[in-house]
Amino acid sequence: MNSESLIQIYDRRLEDGKIRPDPDQQKIARMLQGLNDNLKKASQPEAGITNLLKFFQGGLQDKRLMKGLYIYGPPGRGKSMLMDLFYDNSSVIKRRRVHIHPFMQEVQTKLHQWRQEGGGKQAKEPLPRLAQEIAAESPLLCFDEFQVEAVVDAMILRRLFETMFEYGVTVVATSNTAPDDLYKGGLQRDRFLPFIELLKEKMQVVELCGGTDYRRDRINSVGVYHSPLGVGAEEALNDAFLGLTDGAEGMQEKLLVHGRTILVPKAARGVAYFPFDALCVQPLGVADYWTIACRYQTLILSEIPIFKPSDRNIAKRFSILIETLYEQKTKLICSAAAAPDNLYTEGDGAEIFTRIASRLDEMQSEEYLSAPHNPAAPKVL
Template identity: 40%
Template sequence: MHLRDGLQTHATVRQRYDHLVESGAVVRDTEQLRIAARLDKLIDTISAKRVAQKSSALGWLFGRKREVREVVKGLYIHGGVGRGKTMLMDMFFELVPVRRKRRAHFNDFMADVHDRIQKHRQARKEGTVKEDDPIPPVARALAEEAWVLCFDEFTVTDIADAMVLSRLFSALFADGVVLVATSNVAPVNLYRDGLNRQLFIPFIGILERHTEVLALDSDKDYRLEKLNNLPVYVTPADASADAALDTAWSTMTEDLPEKAVEIRIKGRTVEVPRAVERAARFSFAELCDAPLGARDYLAIAERFDTIFIDHVPVLDQTRRNPTKRFILLIDTLYDTHKRLVISAEDRPERLYAGRPGVTEAFEFDRTASRLIEMQSRDWLDAWAERHEANEGDVIGGSEMTARAIS
C-alpha cells in the first residue's frame, strides 16, 4: 500500500505491475513502465480533486451545480496489438478511488448511447420529455452514472457513431467526465477514409484537448508470444480439449469479463453467446445447427478477429445442412483471414464421413485443406502481421451494429 500526500492509501499501478513482473506473468518493459507512471499521476490528480471537493461544506453541497467544472485531462493510449494497453488500463480502473466509474468496450458504449438516443426520441414523441435534442440529456445521464470512463479499443467504424461523437463528448467533458482510452491508432487516424470524415474531424481536436495522447511503442507483442505456444486445433473433443480451449480463451482474452453480444444486420439478429473485445466463442451447434447464412458469418468475421468453436462433430449426409453451413463458415473465416481455434471430434481430413462422390464430400476436401492451413505457423504469423497492419481501418459500407445483451 502507498500513502500519497495524506490523500488516499492505495496500491499503485506501478506496484501492481511490479508484482506481475516478480511473479513471471509479464516481462518488464520500459515503455509500459512509462505508461504506468502516467496512470498513477492521473490517479493522484483525481484523488486530489475528490478531496478538494469534500474539503468545503459548500463545495460538497453545491459543487455539482457549478457552471464551470475543474478540468482533469484523461489519457489516450495507442499502440500495436498485444502491447499491454488493456492490462495497464484495467489496473488503473481497479485502483482509481472513484465509485462512479465505467469500463466498456467502445463499441458496446456507443450501442448503449444509440439505444438511449432512440428511447429519448420515442419519449419526445409521447410527450413525456421536453427536449427535442437527445444528446444533452443522454450525456447528462451518462455523466451522472460515471464521471471516469475507461474505453478499450477506441475505434470508429460506423458513420452513426462518427456523427454524434463531437457533440456527445463535448457535453461529457463539460460535465467533468475524465476519459482513459486505449486504441490501436492515434486520434488523427480515427475513422480514416470514413464516409463524410470532414464532419468527424472536430472530434479529434476535442479528444486531443481533453486527453494526453501517449504512444505505447514496444518491439514485442506479448499476447502473441503467449498465443504462439497454444494449440489451435484440438482433437478429440473431450474434457481435455475443453480444458485446452479454456486455457487458450483465458490467454487470448486476458481473463477480461465476457458477455453475450447481439450483431444486428439488416433487421436480423445474430447472437454471440461469449465475447470479449475482438474474440468470440461459439459451440458448433450455435454456428451450424442454427439457421445462419453467408451474411451472418460475414458479420461475425467483420466484428471479431479470433473465433473459437467448441465440439465440431464428425459430419455425414444425415447432417447435410449443418455440413453445408460449416463449409460456408470455414470459407468465410479463411477468406477474411481470421484466427480460428477449434476442438473437433477428429482430424480435419476425417471430419466428413459421408458417402463419397456427393457434393458435400468434394466441398469438404477444400474445408479440410483450409483447416489444416489455418493451423500452420505461416498462417498464424501472417494473421498477426495483417491484424496489426489493418488496425483502425474502416469497415466500409457495413450496416452491422453490435450491442451487449444486458
C-alpha cells in the same frame, strides 16, 4: 478496490514473470497511475463535496485533472491489460468499461426512443441530455478497441463527447489506430475532423509500440487447433481463454443483429468462447458471424464435429463462419474431432469444403496469427 497501487500490481506481475519488462508499458502504467491519483484527490473527503461535483462537471481550475488517456498501437502490446489494471483499481466508484460498438448502439437506441416518445418533437437536440445522463451514471468511461467506421457514429461522436467532456467525464481508450487516422476514408470525414482535435485536446495521446506481440506469443504457446476431442482438448481451450484474458472469469454478453440478440456464453477482453452448436447448429447467418468477427479479436470454438452427409446445412454455416473470421483476421482457437482435411469427406458439400480445410490450416500459420485484427464496425447494426 485493491489496496495496492496500479504500479505495485504491475511490478508484482513483473516479479512473478506474468509479464515481461517493457519500457513503453511501464511509461503508460505511470501515466495511468497519475490519472488515478488525480481522480482520487478529487474525491477525498477533505476536498469537500463541492469540489468533487465541480470536478465531475468540469469546474475545477486545474484542467489537467480532466485529461483522459488515448493509448494506441499494434495489437497484442498490452493496451487492454494496462487499461484493465487502471479500471480495476480506480478510485472512481461510478465507472464503466465498454466496447465502442455496443456503446454507440446504446446511444442510437436511446436517441431513437426519445424521439419516438416525443413524436419527433420532444427534443430537437437530445445529445446534451444524453451526455448529462452518461456523466451522472459513469463519470469515468473506459473504451476498448476504439474505432469509428459507421458514418452515423462519426456524425454523433463529436457532439456527444464534446458535451460529455463539458460535464466532466474522464475517458480512457485503447485503439489500434492513431487519432489522426480514425475514420480515414469515411464519408463526410471533414465533419469528423473536429472530433479528432477534441480527443487530442481532452486526452493525453500515447503510442504503445513495443516490438513484442504478447497476444500472438500466448496463442502460439497454447496452440490453436486441438484434435481429437476429449478432456485434454477442452482443458487446452480453457487454458487459452484464461491466458488471453489474464485470468478473467468471462461473462455472458449480448450482441444485437437486425433486432435479434445473439447470446455469447462467455467473453472477456476481446475473446469469445462458443460451443460449436451455438454458432453452427443454430440458424445463424452472415450478419451474425460478421458481428462476432468484428467484435472479438479471438474466437474459441469447442467441439467441431465430423460432418455427415446429412449435415450439409451445418457444414455450410461453419464454412461461412470460417470465411468471415478469415476476412476480419479474427484468431480462431478450436477443438475438433479430426484434422481439417478429415472434417467433411462425404456429402454434397464435401468437395467445396476443401477450401475451408485450407483456410483452417492457414489460420494456424505464423503469418495469419501475426496479422492485425480488422475490427470494422459491424455493418448490420
